[in-house]
Amino acid sequence: MGCVFGRELAKEADVSTATVSRVVNRSAKTSEEVVQRVWQAIRKLGYRPVIGRQSATTIGAVVSDVSEPFFGQMLKGIDQIARVHDKQLLIHNGHYSEQSEYQAIERLIGRCECAIVHSKWLSDDVLVDFASRIPGFVLINRYIESIAHRCIALDNVHGGYLASRYLVQKGHRHIAYLCSEQFIDDSHNRLQGHRMALAEANIDLDHRYIVACPPSEDGGRLGVYDLLANGLPLTAIVTYNDVMAAGVLFGLQENGLTCPQDVSVVGYDDLVIARYLHPKLSTVRYPISVMAQQATRLAISLSRGSGENIAGQVMMPTFVERSSVLDRSI
CATH class of the missing domain: 1.10.260.40 (lambda repressor-like DNA-binding domains)
Structure with missing residues (x-):
């Protein structure tokens, strides 16, 4: 200077x-x-x-928890593109808190000219400010209008709608929803999609069928206990994510119920585990690896001053049909 x-x-x-x-x-x-x-x-x-030479060869990544399979897939996608461009990856955890997310992103300033950030706890204004301080700053799984060209997001409302619409089409009327207890837009949007699917099918929304729990295996297991304790008719459960769905399957088994004969289950994310659960899990596919690759390409382009005119993209989820849903329409 x-x-x-x-x-x-x-x-x-x-x-x-x-x-x-x-x-x-x-x-x-x-x-x-x-x-x-x-x-x-x-x-x-x-x-x-x-920007120093080391900063120019480093891509920063901020995730909530590197130990979670979802973020593992995201980091793998980032690393695949980073390797192509001969860049190293610097990873920080946000630990599901506003303060930790802020500190994690702040540590990247001056150390990376590219940063792919998964942030759910910081305000739009704070993230816009960070975007002005890191040349190749890109948000993943979040959309902010004022920095739309730096955002790669997913339509989670449509994803929640797909999950519940599939069950309705299979003849289910008594559908429970296990949502995340985290106060973030992903949780709200997926639940909104669930409500849309029920309203479209003229199914009255009974709030006793909606249970908030931790987005984990144990959260799904305990969520099943809460639903069964209500004593309501139940033929299907939609979960916030696949990890929670795995806990649901275990919780059903503990209560002498089988999937899908007694209760059908639908997940969200299409993690690797979805293919190896028993039964194989029907789920909404979240293309996080593809999104991470795209975000990394965009970050590199922005860092070179050539990405300002690229429009932000909101990608669409798809439904993956496997064997965890019983067709009751027959």
Whole structure:
């Protein structure tokens, strides 16, 4: 950073030149308020920090939990494209919290000129600000209108609709829904799609058929217990994701019920495990690997200054029919 421009930034942000240097080079802890002032000054004056050689060869990725199969597929897709372009991958976990997501993305600034970010807890404004600070910043599984050209998302409302419509078409009327207890748009949108499918079939929505639980195997298992405790007629369960569906199958077995003869089950994501459960799981396919590859190509293009005119894409899920649903329409 030049001395003259450093002084201009310091004056604009009302801080010392040393503080400007620390913020840009990330060499010491500085309050978030000061960091924001410096970066606002950088944008106002049109300054773009020089990206080092290591940063130019590194792609950053932020996921909620690297141990989850869904994010494993996402990271594999990113890595496949990164290798083609001879770039290394730097991974950070967001740990399902606003503070952790912020810290994870902030750590990428100055270290990566490309970043593929899966964020569900930060506000639109914060993510837009990050997009102005990382040249190749791309959001995956989220759509923000003001940075639409940096977003690769999925229509989760349609995905939820597909899952429940399939059961309706198979003659099911008593359909339960296990939604995620996390307060994120994925959970709301998939449940919205479920409601749309029921309304289209003139099935009254009984809230006792909707149970919120952790999006995990144990969450699905306990969700089954909650549904059965209600004592309602039940022929099918739609789950927020495949991992939860695996827990549902186990919970049904624990209660002496079989799938699909007694209760049909539909998942969401089409993870690898869906093909190896018993019975094989009918599910909504979330093309996360393809989306991750596309997001990485877009990030590289943006980092080179050639992606600003690329429209953001909202991809459509599809339904994968296997053997976990009984046809009751016959």
